[in-house]
Amino acid sequence: MSAAEGAGANGGGAGGVDFLAHDAGDHVAVAVRDVAPGEATVGWLSSPERRSVQVSEPVPFGHKVALAALGDGEAVVEYGVPVAVTTKAVTAGSLVHTHNVRSTKWQSMR
Numbered sequence: 001m002s003a004a005e006g007a008g009a010n011g012g013g014a015g016g017v018d019f020l021a022h023d024a025g026d027h028v029a030v031a032v033r034d035v036a037p038g039e040a041t042v043g044w045l046s047s048p049e050r051r052s053v054q055v056s057e058p059v060p061f062g063h064k065v066a067l068a069a070l071g072d073g074e075a076v077v078e079y080g081v082p083v084a085v086t087t088k089a090v091t092a093g094s095l096v097h098t099h100n101v102r103s104t105k106w107q108s109m110r
Contacts (some may be wrong), residue, residue: 016077017043018051019065023080024049028064028096042067057102064096076101 018040019029021052029042042065059065064078070090075082084101094100 009097017041018055019053019059020045021067022046022078025080027066027068027070027077029053029067031063031065034061035065040065041069043086053059054093056091057095059095066090066092066094066096068092075104 018035019031019042021029021042021044023046025046025075026069035055037057037060039052042050042051042053053067055065059091068106069092070076070086072086074086076084076090078084078098082104084096084103085099086101090100092095092107
């Protein structure tokens with residue numbers, strides 16, 4: 001797939017993707033540029049896979065989008081490991097940030 005084919009409605013950032021995820025099981029991906037609501041493309045660092053995600057709200061450069069729906073109190077997986085816990089339900093395509101998750105870096109998961 002060429003960069004133009006993988007760009008989606010948002011235009012695509014580096015390598016024709018709008019978001020980059022680390023591992024196949026990750027629940028979130030990082031925006032490689034500011035992404036507007038609409039169809040966007042996700043790429044993985046661990047594989048050549050590309051997939052579309054319907055973004056429901058603006059996601060600023062460097063912030064995360066949910067690749068899957070997560071319930072309140074669920075672990076958020078990034079880098080193949082739990083890195084946060086949701087503080088309320090998160091829908092696929094929504095911004096994942098301090099308003100709906102808390103880090104698990106310095107605390108145990110409940």
